[in-house]
Amino acid sequence: MPLPTSQEKDSIDSQPQQFASDNYSGICPDAWEAMAEANVGYARSYGEDEWTSRAAEMFRELFEYPCEVFFAFNGTAANSLALASLCQSYHGVVCADSAHVETDECGAPEFFSNGSKLLTVATTNGKILPEVVREIVLRRSDIHFPPPRALTISQATETGLVYRPDEIAALAETARSHKMHLHMDGARFSNACASLGCTPAEISWKAGVDVLCFGGTKNGMAVGEAIVFFNRELARDFDYRCKQAGQLASKMRFLTAPWIRMLENGSWLSNAAHANTCAQRFAEGIKGLDGIDVMFEVDANAVFVRASEEVFQALRDRGWRFYTFIGGGARFMFSWDSREDRINELLADFREIAG
Numbered sequence: 001m002p003l004p005t006s007q008e009k010d011s012i013d014s015q016p017q018q019f020a021s022d023n024y025s026g027i028c029p030d031a032w033e034a035m036a037e038a039n040v041g042y043a044r045s046y047g048e049d050e051w052t053s054r055a056a057e058m059f060r061e062l063f064e065y066p067c068e069v070f071f072a073f074n075g076t077a078a079n080s081l082a083l084a085s086l087c088q089s090y091h092g093v094v095c096a097d098s099a100h101v102e103t104d105e106c107g108a109p110e111f112f113s114n115g116s117k118l119l120t121v122a123t124t125n126g127k128i129l130p131e132v133v134r135e136i137v138l139r140r141s142d143i144h145f146p147p148p149r150a151l152t153i154s155q156a157t158e159t160g161l162v163y164r165p166d167e168i169a170a171l172a173e174t175a176r177s178h179k180m181h182l183h184m185d186g187a188r189f190s191n192a193c194a195s196l197g198c199t200p201a202e203i204s205w206k207a208g209v210d211v212l213c214f215g216g217t218k219n220g221m222a223v224g225e226a227i228v229f230f231n232r233e234l235a236r237d238f239d240y241r242c243k244q245a246g247q248l249a250s251k252m253r254f255l256t257a258p259w260i261r262m263l264e265n266g267s268w269l270s271n272a273a274h275a276n277t278c279a280q281r282f283a284e285g286i287k288g289l290d291g292i293d294v295m296f297e298v299d300a301n302a303v304f305v306r307a308s309e310e311v312f313q314a315l316r317d318r319g320w321r322f323y324t325f326i327g328g329g330a331r332f333m334f335s336w337d338s339r340e341d342r343i344n345e346l347l348a349d350f351r352e353i354a355g
Ligand SMILES: *Cc1c(COP(=O)(O)O)cnc(C)c1O
Pocket: 074, 075, 076, 077, 079, 100, 101, 154, 157, 158, 185, 187, 188, 217, 218
């Protein structure tokens, strides 16, 4: 493919910032520099390099726990392979009906587990409650239905809410009492830590999480999610699972060097805190506008807006991009590089449209 001409390049550079997804953002300077610094000389491949062992060590320090750590390219693979390691093919996995594993992974959890069935539960706001877990577990116990063996929760949820430590502990307790493991989809785990002001340990193993998929991409990396096993028994042969699934990066250092840098200097948390603050600012700014409502509490970096289709169309006409796949509301996601001036432009458009 030919490189863009300078004219085309100008138009790319001038594409205004959008808040449709935290994945619209590029790579943050820390991650980019760490990759560049790892790009010298030769290193052992397939995760046998110094960066990868150092990154795993840094996760053990961060979590204050001797966890087993693996790295995959993306969240779909991380979630699917982690869930597969908790289940036999004839087991069930309880998840929210809005969960990414259910709505956005194209059946990968079922595929990689050779058929473990996702058992969705309805929620009012994206958060799973212990009683609905109990209800689905107790509903059937006959040979014709896959017995639930795992519970998966998203932290933060797809609706932008954050589970508090006591809420996670209650879910873990319910899961454990029914011989289920607890998986956490932490594509936005950093945002949850920043929101709660908790240590990573407090909302993972201390609250009873068996395995966490800790997202890097949405927090400013190019690629790379960490799969963190606190229940180390469950990590058995996980390296083979990754390899078979095409998720063992031969040049692993380019996934792990950014983790080292961002865990070392704290930008994993400050990036997320910035994104959360931007979401708060935006939510504050639209509060009280006629015909505009914020649908869910703004705990993390997402704001869901309920408004008429006319309002959405007027926003689109002004060049704004957003998705409406959750509850029909417009989702605005903020990320490590969200800019105040663009948030102000969005707010100004909202104010004008709302009249
Ligand atoms: C983005 C996201 C993922 C990961 O998705 P990939 O596109 O596969 O990296 C997983 N869970 C949630 C809740 C997400 O928002």
